[in-house]
Amino acid sequence: MEKDPIVRLRRVTKRFDDVVAVDSLDLDIYQGEFLTLLGPSGCGKTTVLRLIAGFESPDKGDIVMNGTSLIGTAPNKRNVNTVFQSYALFPHMSIFDNIAFGLKMKRFEKSVITEKVTEALSIVKLGGLEMRKPHQLSGGQQQRVAMARAIVNKPQVLLLDEPLSALDYRLRQEMELELKRIHRKLGITFVFVTHDQEEAISMSDRIAVMNEGRIEQIGTPSQIYEEPQNMFVAKFVGEINVFEGRIVEIHNGSAVVDIHGRHFKVQNRKDFANGRAVKVLLRPEDIMVTKDEELQGTAPALAGKIEEVIYKGKTVDLIISLDAGETVFVTQFFNEDQEDVVYRHGHRIHINWPYGWEVVL
Amino acid sequence: MKQAFKYAYLAFIYLFLYIPILVLVIYSFNDSRFSTNWQGFTFSWYAQLFEDGPLMEAFANSLIIAFSSSTIATILGTLSAFAFYRYRFIGRKVTYSFIYVVMMSPDIVMGISLLMFFITVGLSTGAATLLLAHITFCLPFVVVTVYARISGFDRNILDAAKDLGATERRMFRHVVLPMLMPAVIAGWLLSFTLSLDDVVVSFFTTGPSFEVLPLKIYSMVRLGIKPEINALSTVMFLMSLVTVTVSHLLIAKENR
Numbered sequence: 001m002e003k004d005p006i007v008r009l010r011r012v013t014k015r016f017d018d019v020v021a022v023d024s025l026d027l028d029i030y031q032g033e034f035l036t037l038l039g040p041s042g043c044g045k046t047t048v049l050r051l052i053a054g055f056e057s058p059d060k061g062d063i064v065m066n067g068t069s070l071i072g073t074a075p076n077k078r079n080v081n082t083v084f085q086s087y088a089l090f091p092h093m094s095i096f097d098n099i100a101f102g103l104k105m106k107r108f109e110k111s112v113i114t115e116k117v118t119e120a121l122s123i124v125k126l127g128g129l130e131m132r133k134p135h136q137l138s139g140g141q142q143q144r145v146a147m148a149r150a151i152v153n154k155p156q157v158l159l160l161d162e163p164l165s166a167l168d169y170r171l172r173q174e175m176e177l178e179l180k181r182i183h184r185k186l187g188i189t190f191v192f193v194t195h196d197q198e199e200a201i202s203m204s205d206r207i208a209v210m211n212e213g214r215i216e217q218i219g220t221p222s223q224i225y226e227e228p229q230n231m232f233v234a235k236f237v238g239e240i241n242v243f244e245g246r247i248v249e250i251h252n253g254s255a256v257v258d259i260h261g262r263h264f265k266v267q268n269r270k271d272f273a274n275g276r277a278v279k280v281l282l283r284p285e286d287i288m289v290t291k292d293e294e295l296q297g298t299a300p301a302l303a304g305k306i307e308e309v310i311y312k313g314k315t316v317d318l319i320i321s322l323d324a325g326e327t328v329f330v331t332q333f334f335n336e337d338q339e340d341v342v343y344r345h346g347h348r349i350h351i352n353w354p355y356g357w358e359v360v361l
Numbered sequence: 362m363k364q365a366f367k368y369a370y371l372a373f374i375y376l377f378l379y380i381p382i383l384v385l386v387i388y389s390f391n392d393s394r395f396s397t398n399w400q401g402f403t404f405s406w407y408a409q410l411f412e413d414g415p416l417m418e419a420f421a422n423s424l425i426i427a428f429s430s431s432t433i434a435t436i437l438g439t440l441s442a443f444a445f446y447r448y449r450f451i452g453r454k455v456t457y458s459f460i461y462v463v464m465m466s467p468d469i470v471m472g473i474s475l476l477m478f479f480i481t482v483g484l485s486t487g488a489a490t491l492l493l494a495h496i497t498f499c500l501p502f503v504v505v506t507v508y509a510r511i512s513g514f515d516r517n518i519l520d521a522a523k524d525l526g527a528t529e530r531r532m533f534r535h536v537v538l539p540m541l542m543p544a545v546i547a548g549w550l551l552s553f554t555l556s557l558d559d560v561v562v563s564f565f566t567t568g569p570s571f572e573v574l575p576l577k578i579y580s581m582v583r584l585g586i587k588p589e590i591n592a593l594s595t596v597m598f599l600m601s602l603v604t605v606t607v608s609h610l611l612i613a614k615e616n617r
Binding site for chain 2: 081085101104105149150
């Protein structure tokens, strides 16, 4: 990441009539990375992609690629290619002609075109289907053609606009791996747009979480997941439990938070002042559940009872209603050493968490 | 029983539609001056038809006008439909609505207004004014036909073409036009037929020097229906049958 960015967006704003789609956005995209723009629909992530591709031009700000501004450069003159959500294959052309289109526009020689198309087809594992028409292929195959059609041009940046959203669950997982493999193989920069946080987390080098035309947080998947910087990121990425509390003591680097009258020691990374109302966030898998009869010592914990047990195979999910009224979602991994741990509806339990696993906002 | 009734009903509808044409075809082979009763089979009306110089000239004129007006209208109409789809400009919706106004306005109004226009700008009526008039009333049909198809396009396809390095012109040539082809052909055929059998607008916009078939027939019929006319109508019916069949085959092939 110490390299210079290949694409820089500087205070880019884009309005559609009265709606601000992208709001004074700054973004650096680095050579060779897999960057995901993640956000709910209407957050402006697709607009950012279209701005980089050149289908839209910004109202304000600048987009710089390799040190030169792209403002005023038509899409056909930019060294980027796009994989569209709808694939947008040319229905009247064969698969070969679809993939060859970009090369033909650049007036490559016939023999070179054939060679490059064949190579692209083998990268996406679609050899032998050259003469079919797009409508004769399955959704997954069309997706691969759309990929091949873009990568055959060897763009510096490949833009992918929710390319997996039309596929069913199994195929999507398969294509996630394929995309990762193609990304590694080609070494070109991928900018991937999705509203699916699982997809984003499993594929990206970096994720930019977007909301209302702005980037809420940008970082590696584990930074986004484990250290969300605000409530939007915390709630959008994965399940999370939120406890309202108040800081009652400040120590060096840590603090004590009062939640429902119980005092919990937390890390105080943001240097909150004493007396401040805070939210303590915990991922379902970070919460520990202890049955009342096994309760030992005086570690602070919140009391409640199990409302629902959802067996998931690898894990078991518990829905717990606290005596204080909140509903808490907990994921427990099966512990080989404690096979007798069985949760049942109505069990009285206590919950707490290891020091430092929480996020305080 | 129910099935039999359905077929009978269908047969009845088609008989209703086609019996007049069938009668006409049969009478075109009738060996009688007065086409009311059957006098025996003959080809003589067809022979006479092809020897009738003025009639054949009118027929040729009609074909020339139909061919050129539908071709020009198709080119202009396809480009306008693309412009309506591709570009956002002030008055886009209003101008598109006016296309329908032209399409819906009665022929008589169109004929008179075109005549007035030609007189005002000092064009004497003849082949040129007739051609202009035919282009004018064919154009909206092409625009509407082509626009119907183009508006079903995935807009991303155009973006994809640009993204892959195509200029606007090459995008139109290599992506848009091939995808529009069935509609372009349909628009041309529609224009061709409209032009070929137009009476009212042609009546106002052509001069005595340039006679077209429908007007010629119209003036002939005023003196009574000659069997020659039956023969001519049969020929024209056959032509439209061929045109329709060809267009169907083309569209079917395109969709496959």
